[in-house]
Amino acid sequence: MLYIIVILVAVIGGIATFLVGMSNENKTSNPNYDKRTKGNISKLVIFYIIAILIFVFIWIMV
Numbered sequence: 001m002l003y004i005i006v007i008l009v010a011v012i013g014g015i016a017t018f019l020v021g022m023s024n025e026n027k028t029s030n031p032n033y034d035k036r037t038k039g040n041i042s043k044l045v046i047f048y049i050i051a052i053l054i055f056v057f058i059w060i061m062v
Contacts, residue, residue: 003055007052007056010048010052010055011048011052013048017045018041018044021041022041
């Protein structure tokens with residue numbers, strides 16, 4: 001049960017990160033934000049995916 005909660009929190013965190021980074025408010029307040037955001041969001045999403053995969057791997061091995 002704890003594993004499901006951890007995975008769920010990671011997935012929600014990844015989705016929330018993506019939504020905040022791609023919001024219209026962020027794009028309109030700073031025109032250069034969009035250029036930096038795509039790279040940052042990509043790195044964060046990759047980080048979340050790797051973290052979930054490592055966690056699932058550990059979960060399967062136990």
